[in-house]
Structures are given as structure tokens and as C-alpha cells.
């Protein structure tokens with residue numbers, strides 16, 4: 036079976052047919068950087084990362100784009116609350132986003148475009164919509180004219196008439212139709228703004244994603260992904276704004292990740308069960324959390340529990356145990372059929388990225404392999420090598436949950452990450468206080484240990500030189 040997965044647009048599991056043979060163009064909605072991202076967002080980012088990695092495992096070259104929304108109402112609100120420029124708030128949390136995704140083992144996208152760096156293209160897109168009659172200006176604000184796009188509602192299944200009834204309650208009489216939505220918002224005093232044909236202002240959230248995705252992937256691309264909660268209105272509006280202009284399909288496949296609940300309750304700050312990705316990484320390694328996420332199908336709701344995480348830890352140790360045992364085992368004589376197990380893994384993943392079934396195959400293999408390793412005949416070198424190779428490509432390459440450098444289920448990597456984060460923060464503090472000798476000592480001391488620090492606009496990163 037070729038790779039097939041559920042397309043929200045057609046409401047069917049469909050075989051994946053790329054626009055360009057051997058290549059995948061994929062866009063996943065990234066964070067609005069007004070806070071640390073939470074474990075529900077982390078689930079979407081991790082599952083999207085796994086999909087990307089699986090395409091690569093299957094031989095595709097993936098152009099993977101994830102935006103950073105760095106201008107938005109929530110960012111401005113936080114800036115006002117903290118009495119600092121909203122651009123500074125955005126920079127803080129964009130840096131934190133890149134740090135946290137890295138700690139989660141989420142691979143850096145091919146491109147992480149930022150809305151504020153795409154302003155010229157956003158304004159040009161809105162202007163073209165206005166010129167085409169698909170958008171209109173009222174006193175410096177620009178709205179999308181929903182009636183100009185006949186297919187509005189095709190992703191979410193919502194009907195314009197029903198939406199109109201709901202929207203009338205909060206009707207803005209400046210809009211022609213209550214369901215029309217904002218493309219450009221005129222600047223209020225003290226807000227960050229950009230010059231445009233409609234005066235100073237800033238773009239709406241939906242248009243940012245339409246333009247950032249098309250800028251890097253072209254007017255039609257393969258896959259658009261994001262959390263379930265983004266289907267309406269965000270993704271519906273992205274389609275309308277894009278297709279109303281190009282007259283061509285925006286994305287061929289729409290992929291959506293399920294919600295995450297905590298102990299069967301919706302996660303919320305008011306219920307006191309709100310966890311950022313950072314919070315949870317203090318208690319569990321990224322590998323354990325990733326493994327836990329993948330035990331549930333990406334489209335299903337996931338119930339996040341402490342017991343579940345503990346069980347994931349135990350499960351992960353079994354896989355890591357086999358990985359380590361394969362290296363340490365003595366040469367035996369019996370062969371082991373890895374190909375059959377690999378085929379089960381592939382069949383499961385090709386069937387709508389069924390990660391839990393893929394783990395079923397991996398655990399069956401682990402049990403059989405352990406039995407073979409402990410039998411008198413042992414396992415021959417070629418079998419051990421191909422087993423390790425498969426575990427490396429599947430668990431490390433696709434799932435990001437094993438490492439040949441670890442023997443503790445991933446805890447040491449999380450620990451090192453944590454320690455390095457602390458070192459980086461201490462060095463930044465020393466620099467802020469102009470304690471140059473101390474900051475140099477931290478950098479040089481780490482260098483002697485084989486760790487180099489790299490300063491960039493996204494913050495300081497570290498890497499090992501050995």
C-alpha cells in the first residue's frame with residue numbers, strides 16, 4: 036500500500052500523490068509567539084514532525100515550512116501588560132519556541148518564515164484581492180468578501196447561511212456581510228504598524244499563513260497541516276483568500292491533529308491543569324513524551340495522564356533495551372527475519388500514519404528478537420546489524436525516540452539539554468552584567484569539554500564538536 040492518509044478536505048483516506056514525483060511540500064501552522072507553547076501544541080508539532088520524518092524515511096525529499104506568527108492581538112496585549120514593545124515579546128517567545136522544539140527533538144523546518152518579514156508579500160496579496168473584487172476597504176480596514184468565493188465552507192462543512200445567523204449577534208455594521216473577515220486592521224494608537232495602500236495597519240492572522248505558505252511552497256502545494264481547532268475559521272479562510280486570488284487549489288491534502296485533554300478534562304489555565312512544553316520537559320525526557328504522543332492516533336483525542344507517561348517510560352525502555360542488547364550481544368549462529376517486521380511497520384505507517392500499530396509491530400519484533408538473542412544459538416552478526424539498522428531508521432529516524440548514544444531511555448539527553456540551557460542563561464546574565472571574564476570562562480570551559488556555543492538572532496545554541 037502506498038502512503039495514504041485522511042484528507043479533511045475530502046473526508047476520506049486518500050493515497051498520497053505528490054505534485055512533483057519524489058517530493059513533498061508541506062506547511063504546518065506554527066505558533067503565535069505571545070507565550071511558551073503548551074503540551075497540546077507540542078502534540079501537533081511532534082506529530083507533524085513524525086509525518087515529515089516518515090516521508091523522508093520513505094524516500095521523499097520534504098520541503099517543510101512552519102511559520103512564526105510574530106504580530107498579533109495577543110502579542111500586542113502582552114506587550115501592553117508588561118509595558119514593553121510587542122516586538123520584544125515576539126522575539127522572546129520566538130526564541131523560546133525554537134529552543135523548546137529543539138529540546139523536543141522536533142527538527143528545524145526547511146524554513147520558519149515570520150509574518151513581519153513577509154509584510155511586502157502580504158500587502159501585495161491583499162491589494163490583489165481588492166483589485167479582483169474579493170476584498171473591500173472600510174476606513175483603513177480591509178475585509179475579505181466571503182460571497183466572492185463560492186466554495187466557502189468546503190473544508191469545515193459549514194454553510195454561509197448558518198454562519199450568518201450566528202454572526203449577526205456580534206455584527207459589525209461596517210462589514211457588507213457579518214461573515215466577512217479581516218485581512219488588514221488599521222493601526223490603533225501605540226500599536227505596531229506598517230504602511231499600506233489603506234494607511235498604517237497590520238495584517239490579520241489568516242492572511243499571514245496564506246502568504247507565508249505560498250511564498251515558500253508555491254500557489255498550490257501538497258499538504259497543509261495544523262491542530263483540529265484551526266479548521267474553522269483559520270484554514271477555511273486561508274483557502275478562501277488563496278483560491279479567490281489564484282483560481283487554483285491551495286493545498287491538495289489537509290491534515291489535522293486531535294485535541295489533548297488532561298485527565299479527561301480540557302486543559303485550561305483556569306482549571307489549573309495547564310502545562311507548557313517546558314514544564315513537562317522538566318519531568319520527562321523528550322523521547323518519553325514523543326513516544327507517549329505516538330501511542331494515540333494523530334487524529335484521535337489524546338488523554339494526557341501521569342500514569343500514561345510512566346507507562347510510556349517503561350515501553351520506551353524495552354525498545355532501548357533491545358537496541359543496547361544488540362550491540363553488546365556475542366556473535367551467534369541463528370538468523371533473524373527483520374524484513375517481515377519492517378513490512379508490518381511500513382504497512383501501519385502507510386495506513387494513515389498509524390503510529391500505535393507501528394509500535395505494535397516494533398514490540399512484537401522486540402519480544403521475538405530478545406528470545407532469539409537469549410537462545411543458545413544467539414543471533415548472527417548480519418541479523419543483529421540489520422535489526423539495529425531498522426531500529427535506527429524507525430525509532431530514531433522516524434519517531435525520534437531512541438539514540439545510539441544513550442542507555443537510559445533518553446533521560447541523559449534531556450538532562451544535558453537542561454544543564455546546557457542553564458549554562459546559556461547564566462552566560463547571558465553574566466554578559467548583561469558586563470562580567471566578561473565570567474562569560475568567557477563559561478564559553479571556554481565548555482569548549483574544552485567539546486561543546487561550542489553559537490550566538491544568533493534566534494538565541495544561543497550549543498553543539499558538541501566530538
Ligand SMILES: [Zn+2]
Pocket residue numbers: 063064065244261269
Ligand atoms: Zn496558520
